[in-house]
Amino acid sequence: MAEAFNDKLLPSGKAARYAAVAEEIAAVLAGETNLVARMATVASMLANSFDDYFWTGFYVVDPVKPEELVVGPYQGTLGCLRIAFGRGVCGVAAATGEIQIVPDVHAFPGHIACDSRSASEIVLPVRDAAGRLIAVLDVDSERSAAFDETDAAALQSILKEVFGG
C-alpha cells in the first residue's frame, strides 16, 4: 500500500511529475481489479497532482448503447451525462480512436461546454487488454493550450498500465 498521497512531494517538471504519479497510481491499484475503483483512483490522483487539471474523468462506452459515452468517475464540476460518438472532443476521440489535444476548445467544431471555464482539453481513448475501446479519459483546463505531447505520452502510458490496452 502506498503512503498517503501528497502532491507537495511531487517533482515540479511535468514529465517527472507524471512519472511519479504513475508510480503512485500503480502502487495504490496493485491487486484491485474493479474497473470503477481503477477509474476513480486515476481521476483523483491525476486531478490532485496538476494545477491545470480543472475537470478530470472518464466517459465510458455504454454497454447497452455502444455508440454512446456515459459519464464515469470524475473530479470537477458537474459534467454532462451522455455524449454520442462523433460529438464534441470526447465523441471524436471515441469515434476515431485517436488522442485529441485541443488548445482552444472554442475553436473545436461541436465542442460540448459542460463548464464555460474550460479553455483547453486533452482526450485519450481507453482500451482494455484485448484492444477494445472501453472509455475515454477527458482532462479539461481553465488555461488555453495547457496540454501537449508530453501530457499525451504520459497519460497514454498510465492508461496502458492501468487498463491494459
Ligand code: SME
Ligand atoms: N469537453 C467535452 C465534454 C465533456 S466535459 O467538458 C466534462 C467534449 O467536448 O467532449
